Amino acid sequence: MEHGYAKLARGPDDFANILHALGMPAAELLSWATVLVELLGGLAVIVGAFIPLASIPMTFVLLVAIFTVHLPYGFSSIKLQSVSAAGAHFGQPGYETDLLYLAGLAALVLGGSGPFALDRLRERRQRRQRRRSSSQ
Numbered sequence: 001m002e003h004g005y006a007k008l009a010r011g012p013d014d015f016a017n018i019l020h021a022l023g024m025p026a027a028e029l030l031s032w033a034t035v036l037v038e039l040l041g042g043l044a045v046i047v048g049a050f051i052p053l054a055s056i057p058m059t060f061v062l063l064v065a066i067f068t069v070h071l072p073y074g075f076s077s078i079k080l081q082s083v084s085a086a087g088a089h090f091g092q093p094g095y096e097t098d099l100l101y102l103a104g105l106a107a108l109v110l111g112g113s114g115p116f117a118l119d120r121l122r123e124r125r126q127r128r129q130r131r132r133s134s135s136q
Helices: 002-010 012-021 027-047 051-073 096-111 118-135
Strands: 080-084 087-090
Touching: 002 012, 002 027, 012 027, 027 051, 051 096
Parallel strands: none
Antiparallel strands: 080 087
């Protein structure tokens, strides 16, 4: 969600310009789509709702980020270049963090979102309703 909020706060037009510079078609549409996927997908992960469905566009966004932005910078997401009196200076991030996000999504899809997830609560409610209707 933080990545989507950052793009929204800076203005989707700024992100559309980046997408245009990368040669992406329909940059403005993709900019808004990415913001919505990151915001709504992040919310879905936080509350544990519709994870298998939400993971599809989130995976697509992550794969596009890996292959269009991060791949040339290698694996590591942290590239300390120097330290000065002003603080640490880092280089461009690699694709490590995107792979971690993909692994997290895969774990949620395969293992479920946990006992307090909205999906789990919805499943319990549906089971109770089925039991009530079958006993009547």
